[in-house]
Amino acid sequence: MKRIVILISILGLALNGHAQILKKIQRKMEDKVEKSVDGILNGKTEEKNQQPNAGIPGTTGPKTAGTFDILTKSEPFIAGNVLLFEDSLNYDTPGHMAKYWQTNSTGTVVEINGAPGKWLKLADQASYQLDTLLHLPQKFTLEFDLLTRASEAKDLRSIDFGFSKNNSTRKYIYGVANETNVYTSLQYYYETINTTSNNNNNQSRIEFPLSNYANAIMHVSVSVDGSRMQVYIDDHKVLDATVLDPQVPKHFFLSTENYRNNAVALISNLRIYGF
Structure with missing residues (x-):
């Protein structure tokens, strides 16, 4: 047991x-x-x-977009579909002033090595307008090529373009003058693009790598729809604002400043389209 x-x-x-x-x-x-x-x-x-x-390796997370990157993502420029005016200077004689242009100074049609076509060489401290009373509609687009030759882009100082209230180049056209409707200033020495409206005092300033254009062709595109204006440098939108009075006349102009160190600016391939 x-x-x-x-x-x-x-x-x-x-x-x-x-x-x-x-x-x-x-x-x-x-x-x-x-x-x-x-x-x-x-x-x-x-x-x-x-x-x-x-x-x-070598990365630190997603990169934030800078000013230039943001510009590249803007809506694309769309040209009009009805040709109103075109001048590629093909029928102009080298050594002469372009026949469809007028200036308070002088200008010469030239051919440049490495740049196709003909170009109007712009004198310094000079203004240029079309030698025609072209009526611009409420909605249109305008394009042109700007060629520069310079040791440094800042030697170009600044180049202004925009719309004047009259079509007279008897004197230099200043952007700030009462005769100016609106103008955009390519300020190479500050690497900024400024736009000023004399209609509503609207002002815009944006940083842009203009130093890249010391020896290059810059394509400028402008879109106007009533009071709204857009400006593109190549594919980058640098202005989209209400700056115009639809009732005020608009005549395209371009003005140069005093160049330095033998810098040169030239224009060609102006095209204006309606819709």
Whole structure:
């Protein structure tokens, strides 16, 4: 009888010890599962929170867009579909003043190595307008190419273009003059583009890498729709504002400042479209 009791006791102790071992194993398994689940969940969370470039050598996360980048994402310039005026200077004689232009100074049609076509060389401290009383509608687009030759872009000082209230170049056209409707100033020495309206005193100033245009062709596009005007330099929009009075006459003009160090500016491929 005692042997039976002893065997039962030993068996109970064995079963109890075995149960304890099973509990320990179960706890370890549960801990591993919990850690695995936490790891998976944390991994997904970190993956969601991780920046696109994180973990890639040489990167520091997404780059914020600068002024120039933002400009490149603007709506594209759309030219009109009805040609009102075009002058590529193809029928002008080199060495003479362009026949469709007038100035308070002088100008010469030239051909430039590395730049196709003919160009009107613009004298410094001079203003230029079309030698025609072209009536511009309420909605139109205007484009031209501006070619520069300079050791440094800042030697061009500034070049202004815009719309005057009359078509007279008997004297130099200043942007701030009462005769000026609105003008945009390419200020090479400040690397800014400023637009000023003499109709509502609206002013715009934007930084732009004009130093890149010391020896390059710049394509300028202007879109006018009533009182609203947009200006593009190549594909970059630099103005979109209400600056015009639809009732005030608009005559395109361009004025240069005193060049430095033999810098030169030239214009060609003027096109005006209506809709």
